[in-house]
Amino acid sequence: AQKVTQAQTEISVVEKEDVTLDCVYETRDTTYYLFWYKQPPSGELVFLIRRNSFDEQNEISGRYSWNFQKSTSSFNFTITASQVVDSAVYFCALSEPHSSASKIIFGSGTRLSIRP
Amino acid sequence: IAGITQAPTSQILAAGRRMTLRCTQDMRHNAMYWYRQDLGLGLRLIHYSNTAGTTGKGEVPDGYSVSRANTDDFPLTLASAVPSQTSVYFCASSESGGEDTQYFGPGTRLTVL
Numbered sequence: 001a002q003k004v005t006q007a008q009t010e011i012s013v014v015e016k017e018d019v020t021l022d023c024v025y026e027t028r029d030t031t032y033y034l035f036w037y038k039q040p041p042s043g044e045l046v047f048l049i050r051r052n053s054f055d056e057q058n059e060i061s062g063r064y065s066w067n068f069q070k071s072t073s074s075f076n077f078t079i080t081a082s083q084v085v086d087s088a089v090y091f092c093a094l095s096e097p098h099s100s101a102s103k104i105i106f107g108s109g110t111r112l113s114i115r116p
Numbered sequence: 117i118a119g120i121t122q123a124p125t126s127q128i129l130a131a132g133r134r135m136t137l138r139c140t141q142d143m144r145h146n147a148m149y150w151y152r153q154d155l156g157l158g159l160r161l162i163h164y165s166n167t168a169g170t171t172g173k174g175e176v177p178d179g180y181s182v183s184r185a186n187t188d189d190f191p192l193t194l195a196s197a198v199p200s201q202t203s204v205y206f207c208a209s210s211e212s213g214g215e216d217t218q219y220f221g222p223g224t225r226l227t228v229l
Contacts, residue, residue, distance in 0.1 A: 009156075033215040045159075045206060045220035052215070091158060097215040103149070103174060104218055106158040 002027055004094050006107035013082055014115050021077045021110045023092030029053075034068065034075045035093040035104065045091075051075065079112075087114045118142055120221035122207050128227045129197050137192045137224050139207030147213040148190040149174075150182060152203040153223075159206065165190055166213040197228045 003026040013019045025034065036048040049059060051068055059066045063080045079086050089111045095104045123138045141148065146167045151159040151174075161174030165184040179201060181193045190209075194201055205224045210216035 035217065037220075043204070044222050045208075047217055047219060050217050095215055097213075103161045103164060106160075108156060108158040 002094055002096060002105045004092050004105055004107035006090075006092055006110050008110045009108075010111045010113070012113040012115060015084060016081050018078060018080050019082050019112065021079075021090050021092075021112065023075045023077065023107060025073050025075065025092070025094045027073075027094060027096055029096040031097060033095045033097065035095070036066065036075075036077050037091045037093065037106075038088045039091065039109070040088040048077075082112075082114045084114045084116055087112060120207055120209055120219060122205075122221040122224050124224060125222070126225040126227075128229065129194075131198055131228055132196050135194045135197055135226070137194075137205055137207075137226070139190045139192070139221060140188050141190075141207075141209040141221075142188065143209060143211075143219070144187060145209035145211050145219075146187070147210045147216070148184065149208040149210075149218060150180070150190070150192045151206045151208065152176065152201075153206060154203050162192065162205075164213070197226075199228045202226060202228045 005024045032053045034051045038046045056068050065078045067076045089109045091109045092107045093104045120141045129135050149164045150162040153159050160176050162180050163182040165171045168184050168187045171182050207221040208218040210218045
């Protein structure tokens with residue numbers, strides 16, 4: 001069965017520190033997709049990244065980077081030189097395109113607080 | 117382009133009342149979804165629709181119904197609201213089902229007393 005675990009419920013760091021948000025997933029499918037979403041205090045859900053199971057290359061977008069490791073079933077998200085505006089709840093998610101329910105399974109989220 | 121709109125933004129409802137949450141998208145996406153978000157539980161899928169005219173049950177469908185008469189609209193109805201349905205409800209859409217990225221509306225905060 002699909003499962004996404006974000007073991008870190010809350011993280012608090014001082015501005016400019018680097019921070020890594022962990023995501024571990026479970027799936028029996030060989031084809032799947034992983035996502036990260038950001039939910040700032042305003043409440044909307046903002047799409048950050050989508051990665052398919054055949055592409056293990058790490059991705060960097062500005063201060064954001066993602067480390068996908070199939071061997072450990074992890075898709076971790078690192079923010080470099082964190083800023084107060086990065087404060088949000090971050091969700092990792094998994095989809096299996098061939099599953100009958102055609103859905104994304106979300107982790108429970110990690111609340112990140114960046115202190116000035 | 118508005119993307120996805122939801123109405124109302126928030127609502128306080130007496131238990132036992134009927135309520136319809138509205139969701140409209142202008143991206144011509146085939147698939148649409150309703151989630152509820154509760155503290156510590158992340159987002160849980162209530163119902164989904166892969167294309168106009170079809171719907172399916174998600175993880176927590178009891179007490180909710182949906183319809184998909186056209187591509188753009190995907191209303192969620194609570195036939196007889198109960199306090200446990202107090203939550204934030206998000207509508208989402210994707211180009212098709214499965215692996216496509218889902219884009220979310222701003223959410224509706226519903227309180228059932």
